Amino acid sequence: MNDDRVADTPHVVVEDLVFRRGRKVVFDGLSLTVPRGRVTTVMGPSGTGKTTLLRLIGGQLRPDSGRIWVDGEEVARLSTRRLYALRKRMGMLFQTGALLTDMNVFENVAFPLREHTDLPEELIRNLVLMKLEAVGLRAARDLSPAELSGGMARRVALARAIALDPDMILYDEPFAGLDPITMGQIVTLIRRTNSTLGLTSVLVTHDVVEAMDISDHVVLIAEGRVMDAGTVEQVRAGASEWSEQFLDGRPDGPVPFHYPGDSYRDDLMRGRESGND
Amino acid sequence: MKLRYLEVSVGLFVLLGIAALFYLAIQVSNIVEYRDGDTYEVTAYFDHIGGLKARAPVTVSGVRIGRVSDIAYDPERFQARVTLAIRSGQDHLPADTQASIFTAGLLGEQYIGLEPGGDFEVLADGDEILFTQSALVLENMIGRVLTNFSSD
Amino acid sequence: MIDFLAHLGRSGLHWLSLLGRASIFLFRVLRSQDAVVRRYRLTLIEIYSVGVRSLLIIVVSGLFVGMVLGYQGYITLVNFGAAEALGGVVALSLVRELGPVVTALLFAGRAGSALTAEIGLMKTTEQLSAMEMMAVDPYRRVFAPRFFAGFLSMPLLAAIFSAVGVMGGFIVGVGLLGVDSGSYFSQMQAVTDWREDVVSGVIKSIVFGFVVTWIAIFQGLDAEPTSEGISRATTQTVVASALAVLGLDFILTGLMFT
Ligand SMILES: Nc1ncnc2c1ncn2[C@@H]1O[C@H](COP(=O)(O)OP(=O)(O)O)[C@@H](O)[C@H]1O
Ligand SMILES: [Mg+2]
Numbered sequence: 001m002n003d004d005r006v007a008d009t010p011h012v013v014v015e016d017l018v019f020r021r022g023r024k025v026v027f028d029g030l031s032l033t034v035p036r037g038r039v040t041t042v043m044g045p046s047g048t049g050k051t052t053l054l055r056l057i058g059g060q061l062r063p064d065s066g067r068i069w070v071d072g073e074e075v076a077r078l079s080t081r082r083l084y085a086l087r088k089r090m091g092m093l094f095q096t097g098a099l100l101t102d103m104n105v106f107e108n109v110a111f112p113l114r115e116h117t118d119l120p121e122e123l124i125r126n127l128v129l130m131k132l133e134a135v136g137l138r139a140a141r142d143l144s145p146a147e148l149s150g151g152m153a154r155r156v157a158l159a160r161a162i163a164l165d166p167d168m169i170l171y172d173e174p175f176a177g178l179d180p181i182t183m184g185q186i187v188t189l190i191r192r193t194n195s196t197l198g199l200t201s202v203l204v205t206h207d208v209v210e211a212m213d214i215s216d217h218v219v220l221i222a223e224g225r226v227m228d229a230g231t232v233e234q235v236r237a238g239a240s241e242w243s244e245q246f247l248d249g250r251p252d253g254p255v256p257f258h259y260p261g262d263s264y265r266d267d268l269m270r271g272r273e274s275g276n277d
Numbered sequence: 278m279k280l281r282y283l284e285v286s287v288g289l290f291v292l293l294g295i296a297a298l299f300y301l302a303i304q305v306s307n308i309v310e311y312r313d314g315d316t317y318e319v320t321a322y323f324d325h326i327g328g329l330k331a332r333a334p335v336t337v338s339g340v341r342i343g344r345v346s347d348i349a350y351d352p353e354r355f356q357a358r359v360t361l362a363i364r365s366g367q368d369h370l371p372a373d374t375q376a377s378i379f380t381a382g383l384l385g386e387q388y389i390g391l392e393p394g395g396d397f398e399v400l401a402d403g404d405e406i407l408f409t410q411s412a413l414v415l416e417n418m419i420g421r422v423l424t425n426f427s428s429d
Numbered sequence: 430m431i432d433f434l435a436h437l438g439r440s441g442l443h444w445l446s447l448l449g450r451a452s453i454f455l456f457r458v459l460r461s462q463d464a465v466v467r468r469y470r471l472t473l474i475e476i477y478s479v480g481v482r483s484l485l486i487i488v489v490s491g492l493f494v495g496m497v498l499g500y501q502g503y504i505t506l507v508n509f510g511a512a513e514a515l516g517g518v519v520a521l522s523l524v525r526e527l528g529p530v531v532t533a534l535l536f537a538g539r540a541g542s543a544l545t546a547e548i549g550l551m552k553t554t555e556q557l558s559a560m561e562m563m564a565v566d567p568y569r570r571v572f573a574p575r576f577f578a579g580f581l582s583m584p585l586l587a588a589i590f591s592a593v594g595v596m597g598g599f600i601v602g603v604g605l606l607g608v609d610s611g612s613y614f615s616q617m618q619a620v621t622d623w624r625e626d627v628v629s630g631v632i633k634s635i636v637f638g639f640v641v642t643w644i645a646i647f648q649g650l651d652a653e654p655t656s657e658g659i660s661r662a663t664t665q666t667v668v669a670s671a672l673a674v675l676g677l678d679f680i681l682t683g684l685m686f687t
Contacts, residue, residue, distance in 0.1 A: 055558075058561075058562050060558060060561055060562070084564040084566075085564070087561075087562055087563065087564040088563075088564045090562070091562075092559070092562040094555045094558065094559055095555075096554060096555060098554060098555040098556050098558065098559035099556075099559075100556055100559075100560075101550070101551075101554065101556065111563070111565075112563045112564075112565075115563070115564075115565050115570075116564065157559075160563075164563075280470060280473075283470075283473045283474060283477055284473060286477060286481050287473050287476045287477055287480070287481060290476070290477075290480050290481045290484065290582075290585065291476075291581075291585060293484075293585070293589060294584070294585025294586070294588050294589055295585070296592075297585070297588035297589040297591070297592035297593075298588045298627075298631070300592045300595075301524060301588060301591055301592055301595075301627050302623055302627060304595075304614065304617075304618075305520045305524065305591075305592075305595055305617055305618070305621050305627070306520075306524070306617075306618065306621040306622060306623040306626060306627045307618050307619070307621065307622055307623055308623035308627075332622065386619065386620070
């Protein structure tokens with residue numbers, strides 16, 4: 001899919017990104033690059049804005065300042081038509097799967113094909129079965145989304161995300177809340193999808209072990225900035241104090257255990273004073 | 278859901294709605310009166326029209342032949358000018374026909390009754406009915422009765 | 430005092446921004462209406478779920494409202510010896526007021542709340558986002574057909590309600606209370622004017638259909654994406670629709686029946 005000319009240019013470039021939600025600054029000068037054809041994982045604690053980052057890349061949100069390029073196109077500047085054209089080359093796997101609840105599994109995977117192509121029913125059926133086979137759920141095609149477990153829903157969503165043969169897939173927390181076996185299945189699927197289809201994968205997660213396992217590149221973000229970035233080995237070797245705490249999962253360190261506030265002692269004393277009134 | 282089933286049930290629903298509208302038009306309302314076809318208009322002046330409304334029926338011997346198309350006050354004659362739209366088929370009304378305002382039932386609304394005279398000439402479009410009888414106004418009647426009593 | 434002013438300003442701004450968002454939403458929905466024809470299958474599905482499935486409650490309510498009108502009208506009119514006028518009373522009340530208004534209220538409760546909950550849930554479960562990311566415009570795919578379905582169904586349902594109500598009044602007045610069948614309909618035709626009463630009633634129900642569907646879909650889209658948010662939005666749809674319908678009814682009545 002990628003010819004040699006563009007093989008080395010990064011697939012996604014984020015430059016000096018600033019984004020606010022009301023008064024809260026989610027990103028404060030974030031810059032990163034996603035190399036083409038590789039698995040890049042963005043890690044960070046919950047609430048740092050990982051989902052938000054994916055939405056910005058997909059053009060669902062606009063940066064307050066800074067720029068995001070996908071495939072050489074600046075996302076926020078695109079017309080609706082061009083943006084939609086770009087999104088057809090981009091699959092996104094939502095945290096919960098986000099399957100359409102008024103259709104069965106088959107129709108969910110067929111959805112992008114029906115919306116964007118005029119293929120005959122016969123061909124659609126073959127394509128859908130092929131995608132479902134790839135995620136191992138061909139036999140589940142008549143189930144409704146409500147009948148699927150979390151892991152199955154995510155696999156169906158993956159089949160749907162690759163239905164239009166995109167160049168890039170964005171995964172939002174693909175491992176969250178899965179049992180070890182299902183987690184293993186998803187890890188394998190992501191790895192396999194990436195190597196067989198040769199696409200760029202962007203993962204967003206806070207599950208360190210699995211992420212380090214399947215990633216080529218890692219970006220650690222916290223407090224709206226990049227803490228560390230590079231290949232897995234580079235990050236492991238040259239980890240900052242913050243990254244070490246995060247990667248090792250230590251409860252206390254540069255990131256304090258306690259939510260910032262008054263000292264515990266002061267709080268207790270105040271309670272006594274008001275109680276004596 | 279099967280497309281066929283959808284099409285049929287939605288089609289029936291829309292038909293049912295349109296049928297209901299037709300029912301309201303023909304059975305419930307007076308749309309029939311909007312279809313008087315060709316009409317010609319004559320005017321009549323009344324001292325008092327009582328509660329006569331536009332679109333009230335115009336009848337001969339109790340049979341409806343048209344309707345009141347307009348009611349206005351004529352400031353020169355100090356009278357109410359009532360325009361009657363009469364079906365073109367009914368073109369044999371003598372020129373000396375009298376128009377009276379009657380009341381249908383106790384609470385019923387008011388209508389115009391025509392009583393044909395004996396003239397050989399007939400009313401045509403734009404003519405005026407010269408002989409008219411105003412609506413009966415209850416207060417006036419009582420007043421007249423009382424005057425009659427006192428003059429006795 | 431300052432607090433009060435600040436509060437006033439804040440809630441004023443809140444309402445203004447709500448109205449602004451609702452207007453932008455409406456504009457985009459109307460601009461996407463070509464999808465109604467192009468994706469007529471989706472439109473059919475929505476007319477089915479919004480209109481056809483409201484039919485039963487509309488027919489049953491219309492019948493009972495008509496029967497009650499027949500009964501109450503008779504009791505009042507018979508005192509004046511004017512029981513013959515029953516047909517007119519029943520028809521006028523239905524066609525001018527009760528048909529459009531009661532249908533709109535029932536519609537808000539039956540179809541409007543369902544629309545809000547459905548769209549709120551689609552938002553909460555990120556189905557709308559997922560569509561956008563699949564380069565499918567939810568305005569065309571989700572909102573436009575639903576809006577059109579509500580807009581089309583309301584006047585049809587209101588007409589059915591009134592027609593069934595007239596028959597309900599007939600059943601009670603003529604069948605049970607012995608009003609003359611001929612007078613029932615002739616009195617009805619004597620006082621009910623096609624243009625001033627029937628058409629005005631239809632115009633009312635078209636306006637109500639527009640407003641109630643707008644409120645219902647917008648509330649779903651504007652709902653906070655939590656289960657509590659959806660339940661609040663559903664309640665809001667019913668309350669806001671009822672207030673809008675009654676308020677608009679007052680204004681429209683003033684404009685049309687002077
Ligand atoms: N719709 C929203 N409105 C306001 N704040 C939001 C909204 N969505 C997310 N946020 C805030 O933005 C921050 C980042 O959220 P998110 O991207 O979901 O984090 P993550 O995916 O890393 O857990 C959080 O602090 C969250 O409170
Ligand atoms: Mg998230």
